[in-house]
Amino acid sequence: NAGVTQTPKFRVLKTGQSMTLLCAQDMNHEYMYWYRQDPGMGLRLIHYSVGEGTTAKGEVPDGYNVSRLKKQNFLLGLESAAPSQTSVYFCASSYSIWQENMNTEAFFGQGTRLTVV
């Protein structure tokens, strides 16, 4: 059972380049999330999805777009990378609260370290 898999694990981009981060989960979870983590800032929610075909903005959505075309995949896109987007990006997924004993445990991928120069 792979859980949550993020690709790539590391990436260096030049300012203005675009890229897509892929998150895949094999637990049939309804909910998926993208976070960024910066020193001293904790985990900040970028976008999230409550089901296939749906997306919603989190705390820091500007400069990012997402898509959830298939239930198991959640893609995070950077159309024009900026140095301020240098960060560690984590994807997470969770059960619906109405399913697994009301527990909303989030399972995380191993992260993507992105540097924008």
Add this chain to the structure above:
Amino acid sequence: GQSLEQPSEVTAVEGAIVQINCTYQTSGFYGLSWYQQHDGGAPTFLSYNALDGLEETGRFSSFLSRSDSYGYLLLQELQMKDSASYFCAVTGGYQKVTFGTGTKLQVIP
């Protein structure tokens, strides 16, 4: 919106007990969770409280008071491997999960 506050750093002695507090503000509330993250690693789930009271899982316990918008994580019999960052997280409306800024716990001999 949702916001959480927790101390930035805590130091405790091996074998001792430490409590990490978390206060939150949220529109809609399903529960309060705690996660552990070692340097360079991914956050891993520790506990979840949907109702008031204490939940115990081995050396770790978590408490919630919904009326006070407050919770804490209690770590007993501290071990060196417990040195990590600990995050509280609120699950609010639409199952949106918001994390605090984290508490860095240092366990010293």
